[in-house]
Amino acid sequence: DTEVTQTPKHLVMGMTNKKSLKCEQHMGHRAMYWYKQKAKKPPELMFVYSYEKLSINESVPSRFSPECPNSSLLNLHLHALQPEDSALYLCASSLRGESTDTQYFGPGTRLTVL
Amino acid sequence: GNSVTQMEGPVTLSEEAFLTINCTYTATGYPSLFWYVQYPGEGLQLLLKATKADDKGSNKGFEATYRKETTSFHLEKGSVQVSDSAVYFCALGVNRDDKIIFGKGTRLHILP
Numbered sequence: 001d002t003e004v005t006q007t008p009k010h011l012v013m014g015m016t017n018k019k020s021l022k023c024e025q026h027m028g029h030r031a032m033y034w035y036k037q038k039a040k041k042p043p044e045l046m047f048v049y050s051y052e053k054l055s056i057n058e059s060v061p062s063r064f065s066p067e068c069p070n071s072s073l074l075n076l077h078l079h080a081l082q083p084e085d086s087a088l089y090l091c092a093s094s095l096r097g098e099s100t101d102t103q104y105f106g107p108g109t110r111l112t113v114l
Numbered sequence: 115g116n117s118v119t120q121m122e123g124p125v126t127l128s129e130e131a132f133l134t135i136n137c138t139y140t141a142t143g144y145p146s147l148f149w150y151v152q153y154p155g156e157g158l159q160l161l162l163k164a165t166k167a168d169d170k171g172s173n174k175g176f177e178a179t180y181r182k183e184t185t186s187f188h189l190e191k192g193s194v195q196v197s198d199s200a201v202y203f204c205a206l207g208v209n210r211d212d213k214i215i216f217g218k219g220t221r222l223h224i225l226p
Contacts, residue, residue, distance in 0.1 A: 042216035099207030099214045100146040105157035
């Protein structure tokens with residue numbers, strides 16, 4: 001199984017809502033990532049969890065809150081977002097969390113903030 | 115610092131044409147080099163990878179050779195298909211770094 005799954009596929013939320021994005025992998029990978037991708041741009045790294053500990057936070061605003069309940073699951077909690085946060089949110093995983101590892105990406109959650 | 119430069123798109127070709135997408139890099143140390151592809155409405159997926167100089171990565175008819183002397187990793191395919199229409203990202207990873215560096219992406223349109 002080389003699949004990373006993400007739910008939901010689409011999400012529309014208001015600026016006062018609280019929602020969560022979910023990501024799951026069963027490849028035994030020990031690193032999981034959240035990326036934000038705007039149209040016609042490469043993915044921008046937001047967070048990295050390595051062995052279930054937050055190892056990278058790319059100065060992301062606190063309205064985005066990651067959580068890694070176990071080595072297979074990754075959540076991104078959203079609160080008080082702004083319209084400019086509308087984007088495709090991609091989850092990825094890799095074996096060890098080293099930059100020379102292949103990253104496996106999920107299909108993404110298309111988020112629209114009204 | 116580490117960086118990746120790839121040709122700006124969009125690139126539009128007819129089916130069965132020869133494809134080259136240029137990618138050059140700057141890196142300290144000895145990077146691994148990747149090409150990822152993103153089909154419309156999907157996440158990224160690894161197309162091919164090379165971990166040391168003179169390695170050739172290949173997959174689905176695509177090839178790229180790790181050229182240390184020219185710091186390049188150009189993507190080629192001899193005969194493209196409509197189904198190859200996608201965005202292609204060149205990327206590098208350097209040992210002891212914990213994040214990969216993506217190029218800006220090249221959008222490819224193949225006309226039937």
